[in-house]
Amino acid sequence: MTHGVSAGNGSSRFVVVGCGTVVPESDRACSAYWLESGPIRLLLDCGPGSLQAMARTGLPWHAVTDLALTHFHADHTGAIPGLLFALTYGLLPDRRIEPLDVWGPPGTAEFFEHLSDAYGEFVLDPGFEVRVHETVAGGSNELGTEVALRTHSTPHTDESRALRIELPEQTIVYTGDTGPSDSLPGFCSGAELLVCECSLPDSHAIETHLSPGSVARLAAAADPEILLLTHVYPQFRLAADVPRLVSEAGWPGQVELAHEGWTRRFST
Ligand SMILES: [Zn+2]
Ligand SMILES: [Zn+2]
Structure with a gap:
């Protein structure tokens, strides 16, 4: 497995x-991540504030080819109408002609129909x-010829999914x-990068979110090269060294806290 700053014939990058x-929060949008590999520009979730964050971080939002959703909570989907509105009218006088593939759990088609009813036809006919x-949870989907997207049910909502993206030489979960x-x-x-929620402290652990103890157990079993903690409630993050808590809870490997613009490049 190779990784590092790209050299040679191509590169992939993951950007928070x-x-x-x-x-x-003033310094971070809700959930959204960008993964680029070859012709694929995949946005993982599209929470409020993510369009402006893509602009701030210099990402080519207008070139998105795929949108993958973990679940329908508003902090993961709230900017979808704005994204489609921007793709419809934000490029004038040019118009986008490339299709957008949306990958989501069961109910996604109905979810988009409701968005279209509320916001207008541009949602489904931009x-x-x-x-x-x-x-299908457990299934594999092909994005282009070299990227596979697999999904797995998670205990959060009825439809919630974890996403595993398999590039030619790396895997991101x-x-x-x-x-x-x-x-x-x-x-x-087997993931090189595990982007893992760590919402709450162990003292407030619940069945629908992770905390340092459960994150450390997950990481120790999955053994990623890098564990990137995300979706940390500010009441917790601002009061504690969350990566250190995960280390102390039993994860000896590399662990970092996500921030806007955090980037990992992979050579291919
Ligand atoms: Zn949620
Ligand atoms: Zn959330």
Whole structure:
């Protein structure tokens, strides 16, 4: 497995767009992540504030080819109408013609129909094709010829999913929102980068979110090269050294706290 700053014939990159929670914060958008590999420009979740964060971090938001959703909570989906509105009218006098593939859990097609009813026809008919694919947990989906997207149910909402993106030489897993799960470590294993929620302190651990103890157990079983903590409530993050708590809870490997613009490049 190779990684590092790209050299030679191509590169992939993962960029944190938004790593916040439902709580409004001045320095971070709600959940959104950008993964680029070859012709694929994949946005993982599209929470409030993520369009402005893509602009701040210099990401080519207008070139997005795929949108993958973990679940329908507003902090993960709230900017979808704005994204489609921007793709419809934000490029004038040019118009986008490339299709957008949307990958989401069961209910995604109905979710987009409701958005269209509320915001207007541009949601599903923005002048280019919006292709909504409802993924099957445990199944694998091909994005282009070299990227595979796999999904796994998580204990958070009925539809919530973790996402595993397999590039030609690297694997990235994003837990989305999840509680502790016996089956999640297997789904995460072999990942070079594990983007893992760590919402709450152990003293407030609940069944639908992770805390340092459950994150450390997941990481120790999955053994990623890098553990990136995200979706940390500010009441927790601003009062504690969260990566250190995860280390002390039993994860001896590399662990970092996500911030807007955090980037990992992979050579291919
Ligand atoms: Zn969330
Ligand atoms: Zn959620």
